Amino acid sequence: MTKSGKVIVYAILILVLLAAIFPIWWIFATSLETSRRAYSFPGALWPNGTLHNYIQAWAAGPWLHFLANSVGIGIVTTLLVLMTSVLAAYGLVFVPNRATRIIFGAILATMMVPFYSIIIPDYLIVKDLGWLNHGYIAQIVPFAANGFSVFLLMQFMRSLPKELWEAARMDGTSTFGYLWRIVIPNLKPALATVSIYVFLLSWNAFLWPFIAVANPKFQPIQVGLANLLSTANGTNWTVLSAAAAFTAIPVLILYAVAQRSIVESVSRTGIKG
Template sequence: MHQRTMTRIFTYVFLALSAVLVVFPIWWIFATSLETSTRAYSFPGALLPQGVVHNYVAAWSLAPWLRFLVNSLGMGLVTTLLALLTSTLAAYSIVFLPNRITKYLLALILSTMMIPFYSIIVPDYLLIRDLNWLNTYTAQIVPFAANGFAVFMLMQFMRSLPKELWDAGRIDGVTPWRYLWKIVVPNLMPALATVSIYLFLLSWNAFLWPLIVTNGPQVQPIQVGLANFLSTANGTDWTVLSAAAAITTVPVLIFYVIAQHKIVESVSRTGIKG
């Protein structure tokens, strides 16, 4: 019994130390950003930050961070809504309105899960260029307005709805369109939330694609904005760079604290099915 308690304590200490180590780099962004450069470059320096704010003033004046943030949020929301809509319609068709043709079309939709985006960036880039979509929101939204994996997940969720409900609806003469919006969608809200988080994170973390199809801050997402800031601010102080990194991190931190439970659930679920 005594040994068990010891093991327990040891495990807790180990977990707590690990947690400190894992969270430390994120805290280090903020610590460095609140420090004068003389102190930041020496040891122990920023371990106890002084709380200066001039790095934020400098970083804020050097790039349109608010614009980047609005771009990321806006494109994330629009992409998520569009992909959610197209995927819900597709999954509904497969599950409730199957016929001989759609079976093959489903295979086509699901096959796109196997195409890594990196393997098609060249033709996609040339297509965007020929469409005259370079440096637009459209270029960053439309290719991701449908998603094979989201269709796949929503199909699984829809199959779990009781079939009797559908039969009853048929007898009462409810049209498929009404049935989708009045019965299926309201009953799938938790599933739709799970899929939305997956889609939003996908868009929020997009990097390579916006990097190659945009060239100005007007339409760039925040990660590309930060990366460009880092490469053009060569020679700039690490304290200012950290302030810039902190600016991009704060909204995510707030969102995570609020929706942590749902995000963890969504990721472990979508990861499992991935």
């Protein structure tokens, strides 16, 4: 690349960088600002550091509770998905028979179903089961398995050398013992990928908990923030920004710690089978 070409490339990259992170900066800049200065340009570009909005936002809802709900729902859902999809993928790859082939088709078919097209029956099923407004179960069980995770794990299991399986069978290892002692330890990157995928999906879930969970005691933090946004719409942006910061900060911390594996996992989910 020529020197001027390089300058242009860096200029583009830095401009895009500013566009990508300015809104995130703006959450914090606004939330650390007095409301008078927040409305004056360019006053809030560098905030004066008041914590007043955080105190006010904190009092506007049970944030710690919302947060605990989101984290708990995310972790439990992730563990359940890991369990159901490891078992299913294993059954499909290592102990196939005629019935499993049909089941494989059915599981693949669920990947084609957009959630918004089945949300009405799902809502009514959950209602008939008595799960509506009844704790966390409606937010967890319908998402405790997903076709994509099964599919992804199958791809990884297929790449394990066949000789390993034959040798273990010769040694008299049981089918389940092979899964537990050999397959799972060799599957760690795939399990990390599935975990991050499922946790982010669960953390970002909005419409489903919004309609299925009316009791604030069980609502995740996204719904809590959306409800604050609709009741306080257009009145107090500095306080709303502080509330938005509450939902963003846990993710930012997680991203700071595990940025590398998150980025790698997500690029891996994008690789075609």
